[in-house]
Amino acid sequence: MKIGNIKIKGIASLAPMAGITDRAFREICAMFGAAYFTSEMVSAKGLIYKSNKTYSLINHSKQEKPFAVQLFGNCPEDFYKSIKLLENYMDKIDLIDINMGCPAKKIIKEHSGSALMKEPKLCGEIIKTAKSISPVPVTVKIRSGWDKNHKNAVEVAQICELSGADAITVHGRTKEQGYAGKSDLEIIKKVKENVKIPVIGNGDITNFETANKLMIYTNCDMIAVGRGAMGNPWIFKEINEGHKVMPTLNEKIRVMKMHIHKLCIYKGEEIGIKESRKHIAQYIKNIHRASEFRKKAFLAKSKERLMELCDELKNIKN
Numbered sequence: 001m002k003i004g005n006i007k008i009k010g011i012a013s014l015a016p017m018a019g020i021t022d023r024a025f026r027e028i029c030a031m032f033g034a035a036y037f038t039s040e041m042v043s044a045k046g047l048i049y050k051s052n053k054t055y056s057l058i059n060h061s062k063q064e065k066p067f068a069v070q071l072f073g074n075c076p077e078d079f080y081k082s083i084k085l086l087e088n089y090m091d092k093i094d095l096i097d098i099n100m101g102c103p104a105k106k107i108i109k110e111h112s113g114s115a116l117m118k119e120p121k122l123c124g125e126i127i128k129t130a131k132s133i134s135p136v137p138v139t140v141k142i143r144s145g146w147d148k149n150h151k152n153a154v155e156v157a158q159i160c161e162l163s164g165a166d167a168i169t170v171h172g173r174t175k176e177q178g179y180a181g182k183s184d185l186e187i188i189k190k191v192k193e194n195v196k197i198p199v200i201g202n203g204d205i206t207n208f209e210t211a212n213k214l215m216i217y218t219n220c221d222m223i224a225v226g227r228g229a230m231g232n233p234w235i236f237k238e239i240n241e242g243h244k245v246m247p248t249l250n251e252k253i254r255v256m257k258m259h260i261h262k263l264c265i266y267k268g269e270e271i272g273i274k275e276s277r278k279h280i281a282q283y284i285k286n287i288h289r290a291s292e293f294r295k296k297a298f299l300a301k302s303k304e305r306l307m308e309l310c311d312e313l314k315n316i317k318n
């Protein structure tokens, strides 16, 4: 499949998750066949104000290909300026994605993320402006709508398409749902029926069965996996191969150690150790007697100690 002129090599991409899908995690998912990668959401204003922290979010490596930078903001001008500022990085960036789905309070307060879906005309203006300056394809990520009485994903998707969007990701939950309740397959299906650009279905994919169900029911072109990849990057292999993939305990520990190592390299040992906790909890979710390990791992103060504990975990008898 292609998004604009960019060839996508598989069917399952890694959905962006702020605080989770950083370079370390994206590289891990690349090892198991994720089709493409998106940065954590990046503030358009943060780029304009030259925030180092914001710029650090677009760092990525060669394995993460194709790579999309996801921008959030609330006015066309900010998107224009921020994409222009990315000019120097454009040889490494394959796509620009516009966030119209984030439900976080502080994002909504500044009329960004899913608040944009309340103003479909503005959504169109943002895409048109982004397209006018972006040398790479522009995609957009939306939700089903604001709440159950305002599910306007089809309208927003059509406006974005008319304004030049090259693909659209639809998460089948409303802003009101946040991350609870069920993702609505019906709305993804309706968007797919009403636009010609590629549609990427998203929400609640946890294995190859749920991936197949979403693809078959909605007829979408691709899927994006978010939380289902946490502690389970093997999900991409599973979806690509169409059968259950069950990593052994040793394999889980190998990948978890690699993940911790990458976090410590990219963020420094102190932050790396802290940030690895949320991933460790996911990797060991179904491991017998894991709580003992978790308690010790969360107290570890050095990478060396953490690695030692991971090796000890190999001796746990299931």
Ligand SMILES: Cc1cc2nc3c(=O)[nH]c(=O)nc-3n(C[C@H](O)[C@H](O)[C@H](O)COP(=O)(O)O)c2cc1C
Pocket: 015, 016, 017, 018, 019, 020, 040, 041, 070, 099, 101, 102, 141, 171, 179, 202, 203, 204, 205, 224, 225, 226, 227, 228
């Ligand atoms: C912790 C967290 C952070 C997220 N951050 C982003 C983000 O930065 N940009 C975005 O478009 N979506 C973000 N999302 C939404 C996911 O991309 C995805 O749409 C949602 O989790 C539903 O997919 P899933 O059921 O596969 O997780 C985030 C979700 C979570 C749980």
